[in-house]
Amino acid sequence: MLSRTADNLFWLARYTERAGNVARGLAVASRMAAISARLGDEVAEWRSLLTASGGDAGFYRKYETPNAESVVHWLVFDPDNSSGILSCFEAARRNARAVRTALTVDMWQALNDSWNHLRNLAPEATEGEQLPNFLGWVQDRVTLFNGAAHDTMLRNEPWRFVHLGTMLERADNTARLLDVKHELFAPGEEGAVDYVQWQAVLRSVSALRSYQWVYRERLSARRIAELMILRPELPRSLAACHAEVADTLEAIGIGQGGRMGECHRQAGLLKAQLRYGRIDDILEEGLHEFLTGMITRTAELGAEIDAFYIKP
């Protein structure tokens, strides 16, 4: 396959996944902000969401305080934010248009229809009580795209690069979401606010119910961290995402007669460390240090994939 085609497929999947993740983050933060407003620290919620989205420097260049209005505008509409929902869908469609023949009709329609809806979106659609509906719609569209890819693509190289993009982006997102709340996981007293925060963290990866199914115990910081980092059953856990990344890379390598490189080594190492890691060791080392390390290594892996397959 042409490297450019692989690049377009990888990034259209990443951008689509990112749009969904931003919507998840916004949904949880706006819910938390509503609760925190009573407790007096609404700004902190918006601030940590901006940190998780990775574009806070850009935000502070344009806006003074993070509040519902400024953060929603920045994360949904602002063209200066390349990780905003609108920008993500635009970039995904641009990538898709360049490789129309490599996509199935269902995938193209899922992206193209989303884009057509978004570009005609009235600003009121994200205001106040409309916001949850809008964010739900974004998540639906991303789920539709993922389902279309999963159900209609031939299982060959194009599919693998799409899947690789989705999984790498998802791993990155889970690490970021958890990292902005890492203080909650520090040893010490657990209060009522912490409990609500934990629920929010789990909700952001659609795992509140899953937690109950896996543990059948009341929420605890240790178990939440274990679920989101190490449990292979949770599809958005770091372990699950990195296992998919490594397996997909390996499948591409085997498809090319065993041609493999540094990206395969790094992906395999990440997969193994998450597969055999222990949560107590991670917490002892420091959750923040561990997660920052994961975010950096995920980015490095992305660069290695690029260097091996896209721009050698």
Added chain:
Amino acid sequence: MLGSAYTDQATGDRSRVSPAKTAAFDEMRAEDGVRAAYAEIERWLRATPREQLDRKRHEAELLFRRIGITFAVYGEGGDPERLIPFDIIPRIIARSEWDRLSVGLRQRVRALNAFLADVYGKQEILKAGKIPSALVLENEGYRQEMVGFVPPGGVYTHISGIDMVRTGPNEFYVLEDNCRTPSGVSYMLENREAMLRLFPKLCARHKIAPVGRYPEELLETLKAVAPARAGAHPAVAILTPGPYNSAYYEHCFLADEMGVEVVEGADLCVTDKVVYMRTTAGPKRVDVIYRRIDDEFLDPEAFRPDSLVGVPGLMEAYRAGNVALANAPGGGIADDKAIYPYVPEMVRFYLGEEPLLANVPTFLCERDEDRKYVLSNIDKLVVKLAKGSGGYGMLIGPHATKAECEEFHARILARPGDYIAQPTLALSTCPTVVEQGIAPRHVDLRPFVLSGKEIRIVPGGLTRVALKDGSLVVNSSQGGGTKDTWILEDEGPDSGQVQSQSQTAGA
């Protein structure tokens, strides 16, 4: 409008231009009744209620929209991704007519190719004084980079599109040659697919020459000019400027049909004068490039240094014989509008034959005598930019306002070398579905000629139709549409069956 037959007018001799107002030739209805090739169509149109035609028209539009055949129109605002209107009534050409055309097309393309080999080689036609040297050597389309170089197999115009118009039962003219990157062949193929799906019975009642082999013929043509070392399975790729090009759909369509990659400039790289494409499995050598990028943008090292869509080093690889380019760079000198008047002379000079296809008499405004004539007869002539294409920047005298004529008058005086003029031809008409019903509309024809080891022409072409009443501009960028073009294997539907078949209404 002028309708008399001319053979050629390389000399700009005005004495043979005899203006005569005549009605356009109707391809379906002759004075003495319906022409044989259209007999079945005429019956079908009479028997089919308007609502059914409208329904089919709607179905056709849905079909094209779903396939995603769009054509980009720039500079007018609105949605740039537009659908070219498709007219459901086919344009029909009898076998005997096509055979004559086809022989003429072969002859013309052979002469154009010989001309290119000559002007980049020994320049004998210039030495013989048949064409003014300056007209060729100082032309923008003349590429110094090609001088003294012979492309693989001596072929320059692998794919040419020759624009033809018809003015009478036996009168066809070449309006324009396209030797660079002619587009539109995807419509020839998709229009036929659409007709077969929409009107299977109507199609079955005609012996239509199939066009579906075109991609295969194209691939054969491209493979035939591959460098010898490529062996039996040369790697072919289509080079596109990218998704924002108006013909991007066609580039992808042809690549899909031939099973080859469609690449952008950045997908290719040149190492040690060999062209490679970047794939996920590493660099892969490319032997033949069907390029749909203009010469100027092909290689920033050889041509425009600001080109972002080209491939640095491509020309060096080409000149080293490591890759074939179709079409060869520098072909623009053969389809230049100022060179056009001399094509019949090329046929005589290189082939020693009389030209079988007629040229439209052409005035080069650069010449004093021609210019004088053009300026005093501007309201009767079609004035075109010598370098223009796509129907932009042209004046149709008989349809223009006084102010428009005056504007062109001034423009010609300011830059005479930029303009040519031709008499306004009465383009033939075909029945076409319009708002008010079925009415005759002007059409042209672009057959595609493939030159590799041999010349191949798939029987058919792109028929463009001017949808506006009386309009002579068929370009899709100017509100033109397309029709399926049927070359019948016989002279028309079998007359012995006419009576019984006329009972079948509709298709």
